[in-house]
Amino acid sequence: MPSLVLSLETSSPVCSVALHRLDDSTLVGQSELRLEKSHSSHLSVLVSQLLENSQYSLQDVAAVAVSDGPGSYTGLRIGAAAAKGLCFALDIPLLAVSTLQALARQVAAVTARPEAVLFCPMLDARRMEVYAALYSHNGEEVLPPAPLLLDTDPLAEQLAHHQLLCFGNGAAKFQPLVADTPNATFLAGIEPSAVAVGELAVEAYRRQEFRDVAYYEPFYLKEVYTTTPKK
Structure with a gap:
């Protein structure tokens, strides 16, 4: 029976993932990468490596949690897309935790x-x-x-x-x-971490505070403004 919560934190320049057990909130493992603009290419790799190193698979994941925002527009979109994709593919609940x-x-x-x-x-x-x-x-x-x-x-x-x-x-x-x-x-040097996201996500899971996978959008807090690149 799936027994883990997989948490994704992509709201800042730090890309991190974490695994927690549902039964006792124990941290199984975590991984992070401190490279600017690396989330889209490295997030799935971090997830795969963390599961492999922890000797688990995606079939052991009961829910996916994502850092909800506010934060980097691009980072939040990447995290939300990855979390929703996993939830759709595995048919498991989505959790969103305030950054x-x-x-x-x-x-x-x-x-x-x-x-x-x-x-x-x-x-x-x-x-x-x-x-x-x-x-x-x-x-x-x-x-x-x-x-x-x-x-x-x-x-x-x-x-x-x-x-x-x-x-x-x-x-x-x-x-x-x-x-x-x-x-x-x-305090200096404090960055968002998937570990704290996972701790809150386990509590939210027990309260059954699931989000709609189809319609979930991150909490941007301000409207997203886009511009057309100049030629």
Whole structure:
């Protein structure tokens, strides 16, 4: 009987995959590649190698989870297409996990006294914008995901009453705005991981929170703009 959740994280420059057991949430294995613009050509290879190295096959996968966004438009589309293709082919459920919630989950797990802070994952949205949200140590959503314009301090009210721990590839853009604010702390080098996506996906599977494979689209948060290449 299929007993694994396969998780895909493609919302950032890091492409990662992970396997978790459904019965006890144990991490079976993970693999990642830190190469720019490599998701489309390497994602399926990472999945195949992870399954082979873990001595499992696709027939052991009970559901596929994908990082839902926000994040890179191209990366999210690649992850969604791969996840939907696997779910169609294997006739198994699709799970989608908030990228920001998963990012907060992985930082909270390694934070001393996590109940003392609010976790603020931030992803670069280009120009002077970031995608951000606020979560408590147990994953409760305090401020829903939103694009924040960094022309002023958009989190002034929260910083006035709480200690915020900020991280993700957009946090460095926010840091100069709150350089003199004692309630803002920053962590560098934090990237989204399929491991945290998988942990949340196992919980979602148990709640039967499946997505429609045919109509699922990533949570881009902002409209996708495309342009015609110049000749």
